[in-house]
Amino acid sequence: LLYLYDLLLELLDQNSEAMNEILLIMLWVGAGGENLSNSTNMDLVEMLTEEILNDKHWHLALRPDASWRLKVDKPTNWFVDNTRGLYESAVEIRTQDVDSDDEKDADTVSRSQRVTILDAEFNVLHTCLALDVLGHCATHFGESFSRYIFRCLHKVLLKVASSNTMVYQAANFCLVSIQKALKLASISELIEAHTDYLSYHLNTILKRSPESHAAVDILTVLLQLSTRRALPHLENIFHTIYNECSKSQQSENVNAFLRVFNAFLKHVARWQMSSDVEVSSVPMQVEDTQDADLLQNWLDILERTNAFVEDESVNMENDTNAKSTTLTTDDVEMKDEEAADDVKSQLPRHIQMVKDITTQVLKFVGFVDQTHQILALECLIQAVPLLHDYEDELLPLVHLTWSPLVERFRNNDVVVLNRCFTLLNVLATHAKEFILKRSLDDVIPSLKDFLQKSAKNSVMETITAHTQEYKLQVILLEHFANLIESLQIDGKHLNDIAEIVTLYLAKEQPKELQELAIQFYLRLRLYEGPLAYMVVLKKAHISNYKDNAEKVLTNFRKSGSSSSSI
Structure with a gap:
């Protein structure tokens, strides 16, 4: 054998x-x-x-490496041939320009090195x-x-x-x-x-x-x-990747590093959630004081007073000795404050790693490459909730994030705007009124314009489930109410947003957008009910708005009657 x-x-x-x-x-x-x-x-x-x-x-x-040799930077075109009828078929052929560079590349790669x-x-x-x-x-x-x-x-x-x-x-x-x-x-x-x-x-x-x-x-x-x-064992690996990312200038490497940062942040959130569940599952041990023990407790207190009187003379002697020491009380307090500051500055290990990631990721939000922008925004979406309990770290991060985030909002790239609004919603949830004025000045106007203009497009389109514009409409309608509550938006700005969302109550809109618009007003009822009621009431007499407006108003009346009966 x-x-x-x-x-x-x-x-x-x-x-x-x-x-x-x-x-x-x-x-x-x-x-x-x-x-x-x-x-x-x-x-x-x-x-x-x-x-x-x-x-x-x-x-x-x-x-196989055949697909790798198809160069994406060459002019390409699609030839489509349709045959309509009971059974419809189509032929699509992708054509690409060929030049001497392709032949040269093919010659340099021997047949033995190719992977079929x-x-x-x-x-x-x-x-x-x-x-x-x-x-x-x-x-x-x-x-x-x-x-x-x-x-x-x-x-x-x-x-x-x-x-x-x-x-x-x-x-x-x-x-x-x-x-x-x-x-x-x-x-x-x-x-x-x-x-x-x-x-x-x-x-x-x-x-x-x-x-x-x-x-x-x-x-x-x-x-x-x-x-x-x-x-603790992964920390050394993380720092190695962090250092390589800061030195890397190649697009593919940066994308890989950003994906690792995103995976790390997701799993830190998972670990933190599991630890919170473990802590909440531990039963609190509370000792019930019985009435029978009340007398015994008072007797114990009375016995302790005698011991306090005996120790009073000893405490006076200690006071006189304390006055003669060279170290003053003020010096002790100053040292205590310094020690407290040192303890405060020592963040938990995983929070420090999250902080380092955000510092590295921020610079990629403003990059021209779309993939860099998306991955960097997704990292920030994961990182901000992890810093919720560390305000001294959260608010500076929000401040540094704001300028590149606004720049991305000004670019009409719907795929990036999708992540931008998600990040804005996360920032509003955790930073609250800290970004209220900036949001009203820099971001909310563009979001209102998008909802208003895209409402016309979604009415005309029959199949919109896979377009990026439709996805952004869904996200805005689904989370705009939370943004309003978190930032405490009121007055004219709130009225303008509520008026624009009524466009999606029209029966010509896709069914999903209609339902999201109804849910928007139902949630807004808890925040600013009278304003939401009056805005929807304006549309109730219009035929193509009547059905959805009646659903909202009926829900308002039911909730009002139930609260009054209580």
Whole structure:
């Protein structure tokens, strides 16, 4: 059998076309043999494990590279041919200009280096088999597999981050097999028990090749699988990525780093929520004072007064000694204040990391690249709620965010405006009146104009569910009431907003927008009921507004009658 294994290993070294079949045979012979002695069995599995951990099995291209050579900066066009009738068909052909650069690029890439669709399919199958073999080897080794963790865990986690479903499922099987082999309760426990190994590999990858996406993918998976107990170990990795992001000028690298920051902020929020739930679930221990103990409590107090009288003379002597000390009371108070300031300045570790992320992310809000803007805005949307209890950190962040946010509002990019309004709503929820005047001067007018103009477009369109403009209309109508309450908007500004939203009560509007407009007024009833009632009442006599206006007014009357009866 050892001779057979050596022969199979030689075939693997020669990159035989039957590599996948060879791996299966080695797995069946080594880990599946029931008649083999234990020592021989372990030797075969060890040989298989050493082979499968070879890097050549883990760095295969899982996508064909033909699509990568289609250059996006070249002029393109779509030719569409429709055949109308009972069965409608269409042919769409994408054409692209070809020049000498394409031929030159094709010549520089040899045929042996190209990854065809068949090559990619073979590589996906081989990667899945490698993960499956490693998982079975871990099961066979049991707890003694711990000696391979340093070499394999980061490779498996990288495959868990794969967008290919088959590779992802195979990697999950391998990870669970390793966890069970080491007799750990969960995958999170497996991650936390070996974070030092992972930190070493991630720092090495980042410092050796900052442009590599491998470290970013592994860290994203780590955040998904680990709990808040792993935060101290992840801090070093975070600072490495933070430093690389500040130095990086390449667009792809910045996008990857921003995605990691966003993933980190999401999971900090998840960890914080889970800790809040744990604290709230702990029952408060309150001792009930019984009436029978009342007399005994008074007797205890009376006994303590005698002790206080006896100690009074001792306290007077202590006072005289205190006056003779060289250190004055004022000096002590000053030192206490300084110590308190030091304690106050020491933020929790995760809050300091959130603060560092926002400092780095803010500069990308004003970048020209749309992807940078979107990712940076999403990071800020996640970060602001985490600073809610730290006003000294929150308000300066809001101040620094405002100028680039207003610039993005002035650009008519609906995709970016979607995130901008979400961030504005988050800022209003947590900063309240701190941004009231700025909002009324810089942002609210443009939002009112958009709602008013887009109301005409949504009436004319029949299918608007997938347009970015429609999505922004949905978000505005859904969250505008919360923005009004948070900022305490009133007077003319509130009246103008309420008047514009009535446009969406028309029956020509999409049904979803009509429902959101009704909900807007129902929520506004709790904030400024009389104004909302009068605004809707103006539309009640118009035929295409009548039905929805009547729904709002009826709800107002029901709530009014129920409150008066109470």
